[in-house]
Amino acid sequence: MKSAVETLNPTRVRLTVEVPFEELKPSLDAAYKKINQQVTVPGFRKGKIPARVIDQRFGRGAVLEEAINDALPKFYTEAVNEGELNVLGQPEIDITEFNDNEELKFTAEVDVRPAIEIPDFSGIEVTVDAVEVSDEDIEESIEQLRERFASTSPVERAAADGDVVVVDLEATVDGEVLEDGVAKGVSYTIGSGQLLDGIDEAVTGLEAGGSATFTSELKGGSAAGKNAEVKVDVTAVQARELPELDDDFAQLASEFDTLEELRADSVKRLERMKKYDQATQAQEKVLDALLELVEIPVPEKLLKDEVETRKHNLEHHQFPMMGLNWESFLEREGKTQEEYDAEVEEQAKKGIKTQFVLDELVKKEELSVNQEELTEHLMRRAASSGMSPDQFAQAVVEGGQVPLLVGEVARGKALATVVEGAKVVDTNGAEVDLDDEEEDETAETVEATTDEAEDAEGTEA
Structure with a gap:
């Protein structure tokens, strides 16, 4: 031959x-x-x-x-x-x-795959948000904790914003009551926005025994996306009472004895969260800076396939769960179809470029993935998917996805190499030290950017 x-x-x-x-x-x-x-x-x-x-x-x-x-x-x-x-x-x-x-x-x-020349990336410098915990941040954190430990008590008055109402619901579409549109004894906090659009206005002002009817677009079930006439019967009105901010609350809501100790722990926790966000921001900015340094042509067919994959997943997997269609989704996003398509294409192009350049960096730096690193990554992916590690591992093996996971970890290590060599300063001008544990986050950053690019890329000979 x-x-x-x-x-x-x-x-x-x-x-x-x-x-x-x-x-x-x-x-x-x-x-x-x-x-x-x-x-x-x-x-x-x-x-x-x-x-x-x-x-x-x-x-x-x-x-x-x-x-x-x-x-x-x-x-x-x-x-x-x-x-x-x-x-x-x-x-x-x-x-x-x-x-x-x-x-x-x-x-x-x-x-x-195009030939890519990895440039000297040691001169990359990015600016990220400073880690600052304000008094407002602390108060908001404590208030959220109070909300979790709120108690309710029955009241004989009209329901108001913030009250908990116990309701029976019956949804009708085209004059017929839906089989899955009847619910009884549902507890709902007025103003939480966690049930149906329009229910807040319908139940506000009603006392126990009161009824109202309102129209709402159903978000799930057999008639998802359709407008339904919903009858709501209020069976009870309960006032929410927040616990007093004192040492007793600290003992109830945490392992601490005093409110001062609880506040101090909240500061530490918020600092950890902001440091995590800062590290993620640094990785994203360093990645963007690296991509700016490299000329990376993108195969037209690969780009087209990934755009179609992303839109297919949205339409066939996410829309049904959210009770949306293209019209309602675009209305919610405030975009035209053309604007959304252009945005998806740009995201897809970035995902492909990221995969290309980091794979080349893996090869250049001769980076490898050991069993411990793969296991740790698998456990993180399992946790984010809601599956047990054993279930997730079985699904990965049966689906032939092990090489994809290895690729994610390797690319994470490649990005960590670039981040380690970059200069990262915060908005106050202070240099930021990103310690070793941030390598886990680089894998997540890479995964979010390139996940679907691997699906669209298809089989490599």
């Missing part, structure tokens, strides 16, 4: 392959064997039909077609390996010349 590579552009090549007929013999024999097992000819046992009889009965062309279908993937892979190509996705193959007992010629056009 002979092959030649023609570069069509920085991200696409054409392979020209010539295969002598004798190299097709193994596939030709396999084709006769396969057809032998599938057909019956009177006078011959199944599987024992001579090749000449198969040619007479079913045509030599059918055998040759079966042989070529079997042989093409193998010869294509050989040509890819011979050309040392890093291909993306599936090729477009065209048989240019073939006759019985003569040479097979075909071409294969396929996207390839």
Whole structure:
């Protein structure tokens, strides 16, 4: 077999392959064997039909077609390996010349990873938000804790904002009560926005025993996305009472004995959260700065596939859970379809570029992933997915996704290398020290940027 590579552009090549007929013999024999097992000819046992009889009965062309279908993937892979190509996705193959007992010629056009030159990134400098915990931050944190420990007591008055009402609901669409549109004894805090649009206005001012009807778009269930007429019956009104801010509250809500100790712990906790946010911000800004330094062409087909993947996942997986369609989603986002498409394309392009440049950096720095690092990453992914580590690991193995997880960890380590060499200062001009534990966060930053790019990229030979 002979092959030649023609570069069509920085991200696409054409392979020209010539295969002598004798190299097709193994596939030709396999084709006769396969057809032998599938057909019956009177006078011959199944599987024992001579090749000449198969040619007479079913045509030599059918055998040759079966042989070529079997042989093409193998010869294509050989040509890819011979050309040392890093291909993306599936090729477009065209048989240019073939006759019985003569040479097979075909071409294969396929996207390839572009050659990337990693520049000196030691001069990258980024500015991030300073870690500052204000009095307002502390008070908001304490107030959220008070809300969690609020108590309720029945009152004989009209319901007001902040009260808890116990309600029975009945949703009707086109004059028919929905089977899954009836609920009884539902507790709802007025103003929380955690139930149906319009319910706050409907129940405010009602006493126990009162009823109202309002129209609302259903967010889930059998009639998701449709407008329903909802009847609400208030069976009880309860006032929420927040605990006093004192040492007794500190003992109730935490392991601390005094309110002062609880406040001090809140400061530490808020500082940790802001440091985490600061580290994430640093990683994102360093990544953006790195991408600015590198010229990275993006394969058109790969970009198109990823855009379609992202939109498909949104439409078929997220919309049903949120009770949305394209019209309501775009209205909520305040964007036109064209604006949203442009935004998704830009995100997809960044994801592809990130994967390309970090993969190249992994290779350049000779970074590897050990079992402990992979296990830690797997456990984090399991936690974010809501699955147990064992369940997530089984799903990963069964889905053949282990290489993807290894890639995520390796890219995280590559980005950590760049972040480590960058100068990071906060808005006060102080240099920020990002310690070793931030490497875990780099994997998450990379994962968020490149996750779907791997799906769109498809199989690599």
